[in-house]
Amino acid sequence: MIYVKNLHKSYGKLEVLKGIDCHILEKEVVVVIGPSGSGKSTFLRCLNKLEELTSGEIIVDGIVLNSEANVNAVRREVGMVFQRFNLFPHMTALQNVVLAPEIVRKTKKAEAEKIGLDLLAKVGLSDKAGEYPDRLSGGQQQRVAIARALAMKPKIMLFDETTSALDPEMVGEVLAVMKDLAREGMTMVVVTHEMGFAREVGDRVIFMDEGVIMEEGEPNEVFEHPKNPRTQAFLSKIL
Amino acid sequence: MEMNWKAAVDSIPILNRAALLTLELTAGAIAIGVVIALFMALARLSKKRILRAVAIIYIDFFRGTPLLVQIFLVYFLVPRVLHWDTLPENYQYIAGVLAMGLNSGAYIAEIFRAGIQSIDRGQSEAARSLGMNHSQSMRYVILPQAFKRVIPPLGNEFIALLKDSSLLSIIAIEELFYSGKIIAGRTFQPIPMYITVALYYLVMTQLIAQWVAYMERRLGKNDLR
Numbered sequence: 001m002i003y004v005k006n007l008h009k010s011y012g013k014l015e016v017l018k019g020i021d022c023h024i025l026e027k028e029v030v031v032v033i034g035p036s037g038s039g040k041s042t043f044l045r046c047l048n049k050l051e052e053l054t055s056g057e058i059i060v061d062g063i064v065l066n067s068e069a070n071v072n073a074v075r076r077e078v079g080m081v082f083q084r085f086n087l088f089p090h091m092t093a094l095q096n097v098v099l100a101p102e103i104v105r106k107t108k109k110a111e112a113e114k115i116g117l118d119l120l121a122k123v124g125l126s127d128k129a130g131e132y133p134d135r136l137s138g139g140q141q142q143r144v145a146i147a148r149a150l151a152m153k154p155k156i157m158l159f160d161e162t163t164s165a166l167d168p169e170m171v172g173e174v175l176a177v178m179k180d181l182a183r184e185g186m187t188m189v190v191v192t193h194e195m196g197f198a199r200e201v202g203d204r205v206i207f208m209d210e211g212v213i214m215e216e217g218e219p220n221e222v223f224e225h226p227k228n229p230r231t232q233a234f235l236s237k238i239l
Numbered sequence: 240m241e242m243n244w245k246a247a248v249d250s251i252p253i254l255n256r257a258a259l260l261t262l263e264l265t266a267g268a269i270a271i272g273v274v275i276a277l278f279m280a281l282a283r284l285s286k287k288r289i290l291r292a293v294a295i296i297y298i299d300f301f302r303g304t305p306l307l308v309q310i311f312l313v314y315f316l317v318p319r320v321l322h323w324d325t326l327p328e329n330y331q332y333i334a335g336v337l338a339m340g341l342n343s344g345a346y347i348a349e350i351f352r353a354g355i356q357s358i359d360r361g362q363s364e365a366a367r368s369l370g371m372n373h374s375q376s377m378r379y380v381i382l383p384q385a386f387k388r389v390i391p392p393l394g395n396e397f398i399a400l401l402k403d404s405s406l407l408s409i410i411a412i413e414e415l416f417y418s419g420k421i422i423a424g425r426t427f428q429p430i431p432m433y434i435t436v437a438l439y440y441l442v443m444t445q446l447i448a449q450w451v452a453y454m455e456r457r458l459g460k461n462d463l464r
Contacts, residue, residue, distance in 0.1 A: 099379060
């Protein structure tokens with residue numbers, strides 16, 4: 001589903017990604033963990049080209065990310081959820097959800113709204129369809145953001161530390177929605193600090209540090225018997 | 240010589256008409272200015288160097304030279320460029336509105352640019368990640384939010400423009416200041432006339448300020464940030 005070949009990314013002299021190779025299968029849930037500054041968010045943002053690649057190649061669902069048209073085509077198939085929600089503040093929850101289907105997919109308004117309401121129901125926010133984002137809690141905003149991404153009927157979902165900006169009591173409601181998605185067979189790449197989630201839902205865990213993949217494998221294997229000393233040091237600090 | 244307010248009071252019908260013309264000239268200039276400004280602001284933020292260069296030159300020129308000079312320049316240049324042998328009737332209005340519109344376009348472009356740049360990058364990232372292209376993301380996500388934020392500085396610009404329209408008296412447009420000056424000269428009552436003219440401007444700028452405050456309240460309703 002996603003092929004990443006020798007991906008490098010630099011900001012000026014600072015090299016953030018130093019050659020990433022990775023292959024993500026259909027319906028696979030890949031959890032990316034690692035210390036801050038390890039490049040895991042940058043890696044995720046390269047997958048839908050929110051970051052320009054310095055070198056390397058990325059192929060998503062058979063489309064090479066090398067032209068403006070291809071990038072837009074890939075973005076239609078890849079949903080993304082951000083740490084800071086990034087809901088559109090001038091639109092209601094429902095308007096946030098239906099905007100992209102209407103103008104990008106040219107879905108009829110009535111049909112888009114039906115899909116939108118279904119998705120808001122799915123994330124448990126049927127009663128908030130008419131609310132503006134600033135009237136919603138962080139957890140509710142993030143669930144709207146997930147519904148918004150799902151409205152494009154993506155084949156892949158990217159989650160960029162989606163619970164890191166939330167108050168602790170709201171983390172659970174967002175993780176629950178993500179778990180449901182994983183169970184339904186969505187292909188997911190999840191950057192997170194929630195090790196419980198990684199263990200429970202992940203098919204594979206990738207440990208990144210200093211811009212490279214240090215270790216990857218089945219969650220239980222990586223968490224119980226980390227081979228790389230870096231992984232051991234990281235896990236001993238957080239578990 | 241004694242100060243006499245009769246002349247000023249008698250001239251109210253003329254001044255009303257002149258004030259209306261001032262408002263019309265200003266509205267015309269705003270309409271032209273806003274359209275130019277939108278294109279210039281987007282060009283200024285474009286990835287294409289040539290577009291950025293055009294915008295920068297335009298903005299620098301119209302901000303960096305006096306409006307008075309621009310009014311004369313437009314007045315004499317347009318017939319020359321279009322090869323007009325005789326000037327159309329009421330040509331001075333066209334030249335006047337055009338000059339003011341071109342000038343305000345530069346200032347409003349900078350206001351729009353600041354507004355667009357003030358919107359969090361996450362907004363365009365979210366829009367782009369949903370598959371919207373650059374112009375869709377601008378139109379549906381960035382500009383509506385930016386527009387809300389630029390209303391106060393836009394109000395300032397409209398007020399400045401209304402006052403600057405008095406410069407159009409130089410090409411014999413009978414707007415408010417021009418009419419006041421003529422009547423002051425004819426009646427030998429400059430002080431009452433200019434006080435009256437000043438009050439007319441004050442009322443009009445207050446109206447704009449009120450309208451801006453109203454727009455700000457109305458559009459700000461759903462945006463607590």
